[in-house]
Amino acid sequence: xxxxxxxxxxxxxxxxxxxxxxxxxxxxxxxxxxxxxxxxxxxxxxxxxxxxxxxxxxxxxxxxxxxxxxxxxxxxxxxxxxxxxxxxxxxxxxxxxxxxxxxxxxxxxxxxxxxxxxxxxxxxxxxxxxxxxxxxxxxxxxxxxxxxxxxxxxxxxxxxxxxxxxxxxxxxxxxxxxxxxxxxxxxxxxxxxxxxxxxxxxxxxxxxxxxxxxxxxxxxxxxxxxxxxxxxxxxxxxxxxxxxxxxxxxxxxxxxxxxxxxxxxxxxxxxxxxxx
Numbered sequence: 001x002x003x004x005x006x007x008x009x010x011x012x013x014x015x016x017x018x019x020x021x022x023x024x025x026x027x028x029x030x031x032x033x034x035x036x037x038x039x040x041x042x043x044x045x046x047x048x049x050x051x052x053x054x055x056x057x058x059x060x061x062x063x064x065x066x067x068x069x070x071x072x073x074x075x076x077x078x079x080x081x082x083x084x085x086x087x088x089x090x091x092x093x094x095x096x097x098x099x100x101x102x103x104x105x106x107x108x109x110x111x112x113x114x115x116x117x118x119x120x121x122x123x124x125x126x127x128x129x130x131x132x133x134x135x136x137x138x139x140x141x142x143x144x145x146x147x148x149x150x151x152x153x154x155x156x157x158x159x160x161x162x163x164x165x166x167x168x169x170x171x172x173x174x175x176x177x178x179x180x181x182x183x184x185x186x187x188x189x190x191x192x193x194x195x196x197x198x199x200x201x202x203x204x205x206x207x208x209x210x211x212x213x214x215x216x217x218x219x220x221x222x223x224x225x226x227x228x229x230x231x232x233x234x235x236x237x238x239x240x241x242x243x244x245x246x247x248x249x250x251x252x253x254x255x256x257x258x259x260x261x262x263x264x265x266x267x268x269x270x271x272x273x274x275x276x
Contacts (some may be wrong), residue, residue, distance in 0.1 A: 028068030097157025190267030
């Protein structure tokens with residue numbers, strides 16, 4: 001079993017950043033650090049100071065509690081969407097990898113059609129059909145992240161399905177469902193974990209992009225993308241409104257990608273590229 005210290009320093013630092021963001025959001029919303037996100041705290045567009053650590057927005061609300069709420073909203077929506085993606089992609093990928101033939105061809109070709117669209121374009125198309133809101137953000141993230149994850153899981157499942165112990169199980173008359181769950185699923189868990197981290201980073205960017213364009217989380221709620229969109233309107237006069245959520249968004253995406261790189265190197269030792 002791998003110990004925590006066996007992972008590289010960047011992996012541990014990235015996990016620390018993500019844990020810090022989650023804890024900050026939870027503590028902020030539980031204890032009311034910096035005040036309530038919907039309460040007027042001072043003069044509008046006030047710079048960071050003792051009364052409001054990150055300044056105030058165009059309505060005089062403290063940015064700190066809104067940023068903490070936005071972190072929680074973005075991470076929660078992205079995590080829920082990627083959990084759905086993992087279930088859908090794992091099911092389709094394993095079925096495609098084990099069955100092969102026309103079944104695999106149909107699943108992968110549908111995925112290729114979806115993957116041909118740029119992520120933000122596909123997300124906007126979903127928003128145009130469903131209308132703006134949290135549900136739209138969830139559906140868009142799932143639709144954007146399912147195709148690639150399904151293909152990667154399918155490739156890994158196909159490689160496992162050709163191994164001797166799976167052939168032996170088939171010859172022994174073990175039902176296909178049992179083979180897929182007991183023999184193939186555990187052997188593609190590493191691929192699922194790696195692709196899940198990448199899907200999470202894409203999900204955060206998609207949610208941020210949709211909210212920035214006005215199709216995701218709606219006021220008076222807050223998300224990182226919505227805060228960046230609001231801050232962009234006052235970039236010259238009040239740069240702190242866009243810097244704070246922008247830095248957090250970049251830090252979260254980078255941390256998740258570093259975790260994904262470390263997991264990839266751990267599960268694919270022949271292609272290991274040390275990060276330190």
